[in-house]
Amino acid sequence: MPSSEERIAAVWSRDRRYLHAVAARVLGDRTEAEDVVQDAFARLALQPVDALDDPRAWLLVAVRRLALDRLRSARLRLSEPTDTADLAARTPDSGADPADRVTLDDEVRSALGLVLDRLTPAQRTVFLLHDVFGVPFDGIAELVGRTPAACRQLARQARKSVRGGARQPAATPVPSEASTLSAVAKRFADACAGGDLDALARLLDPRVSGWATIGGRRVGLAEGIATVAERTLRFLGPGSGWHLTPIPLDEGVGLLVTRRSEPVAVVRLDVREERVRSLHAVVLER
Secondary structure, three states: OOOHHHHHHHHHHHHHHHHHHHHHHHHOOHHHHHHHHHHHHHHHHOOOHHHOOOHHHHHHHHHHHHHHHHHHHHHHHHHOOOOHHHHHHHOOOOOOOOOOOOOOOHHHHHHHHHHHOOOOHHHHHHHHHHHHOOOOHHHHHHHHOOOHHHHHHHHHHHHHHHOOOOOOOOOOOOHHHHHHHHHHHHHHHHHHHHOOHHHHHHOEEEEEEEEEEEOOEEEEEEEOHHHHHHHHHHHHOHHHOOEEEEEEEOOEEEEEEEEOOEEEEEEEEEEEOOEEEEEEEEEOOO
16 A cells, blocks of 8 residues: 555646646636645645545645635735734634635635625636636536637636736625525525435425536426425435535526535526525536
8 A cells, every 4th residue: 555655746746737727727826826736735744644535635625725815815915905913813824724624614705705806797607617616618608608718708807807907897796685695505505415305495486497417418307396306405415425515606696516626517596585496507527
């Protein structure tokens, strides 16, 4: 059985370029991306590597989190250059383990909020899904109803804005509406994680419908609360091994579906009056 050092060396040789590309997409700076990757590997060396099922997945979480933390620190320095005490209090602890929380917890939401606030809704969706979570442009295009080329253009615009361009005028939902959508998505994710059929059913509109797109083909249309709730738990429930993370989309809210921190699918929720009217899952092909 290979030693911890040998496992780390193997991951470094095999996956370092990929991890660097992930960090560079978020930061827009290859030198800073290299720093983030080296930091992540240094932190991995302090972990019980033999106990990790997938060191690459651990590193992927660490790289994304460290890159977002670095973006947040840069934005705080630009927006609040005189209040050094407050900045120190709000800057993440560099000694914290970046993989303590795989999902988008409050700290990472704060970092994302500072970054995504500069973008239009469409730019925000593409940047978040592609540059932060690594979702392919083909999958994003299917989800948002645009071509892959249009999504690439939106990603370029988003990166330019994030790296210091003028803030884009955005017709974003009012705070109360955005909060409601986020709350519904969180309750939906919690019901799936807990396998709670009744809680999930209470979130669905009586006219609810759901379907999936796989390889550009629409499959599995379901209608009605009972059928949609049952099928949703069958595919997204605790037995699936998948994790659901609520994310803002260009016109509403969705769920990023991951397995070992790799994106598997994206689900768009159409929420009307705090009930889910439809859900469309785009299964990503790798």
